[in-house]
Amino acid sequence: MKTLVIYKSKTGFTKKYAEWISEELSADIFPASKVSANMLSAYDCVIYGGGLYVVGINGVKLVTQNIDKLKGKKVIVFATGMSPSREGGSREVISKNFTLEQQEIIHFYYLRGGFDxxxxxxxxxxxxxxxxxxxxxxxxxxxxxxxxxxxxxxxFYKPTDYTKRAKIDKLVAYATS
Missing domain, CATH: 1.10.287 (Helix Hairpins)
Incomplete structure (x- = not known):
């Protein structure tokens, strides 16, 4: 299966996870700024990662606006943020960022990042x-x-990194299932 990992990272935490995922899956990896909508159709699995800002996933429109090109593919979106994951938190992020139709196609993961x-x-x-x-x-x-x-x-003034490579395990398992 040919896999593409795309990320948009302001402070490096999303990029770190994207790199780990790409390594685990032997996937191509690009920052979102280097990806065109036409590139998406060349892959069987598309993984997008962006930082979480007030429940919005940074740059996720690359996926949501091109959902027609992603039908029939494995589509994964992950978001990173500084808060620990909590029950109901992912549901709020999913409902704010994806329509019901998109929720049928997109598999979502929250990965705790950090703050700097x-x-x-x-x-x-x-x-x-x-x-x-x-x-x-x-x-x-x-x-x-x-x-x-x-x-x-x-x-606030103390750089904090909560990333852990093991946090990608469920995402990688889903991508390879």
Whole structure:
């Protein structure tokens, strides 16, 4: 089976997973910016990875807008984020990013990535700074913080990498089944 791994990575965590998946499957690998819609039809299995930003998968439109070219193929999408996976979290990501028809075709995985403020572009730094300030303001007003908010404050200026190669095992098993 000919497999293509595509990724869009802002801080390197998605790229790391994409490289591991490509190695395990002996697959071709490209950043999303180098992939055209016509390339998709040359593969039996297409795997796309993007970072998760407010439940949206970065760059996933490459897959969703070309779903007609992917019918009859094995299609896998994975998203990376800094939060641990939680029950119901994947369901929310799936429903926000894929139509019901696309959900029939696309197999989704969440892989915990990490956070490195230094690697963010200026716009993302501004957004994350606003988020940090809003969490700190909530804390000052003695409002209860959820686990994600506590985690953001703990790692904001401390680069944190939660990637683990073993996390790709289920995705690889599905791709080779």
């Amino acid at each position: 403020y230094r690697k963010l572009n200026p716009f993302d730094k501004m957004l994350m700074t606003l988020l940090r300030l809003s969490i700190q303001w909530k804390k000052v007003r003695n409002k209860k913080l959820n686990s994600d908010e506590i985690g953001i404050l703990e790692i």
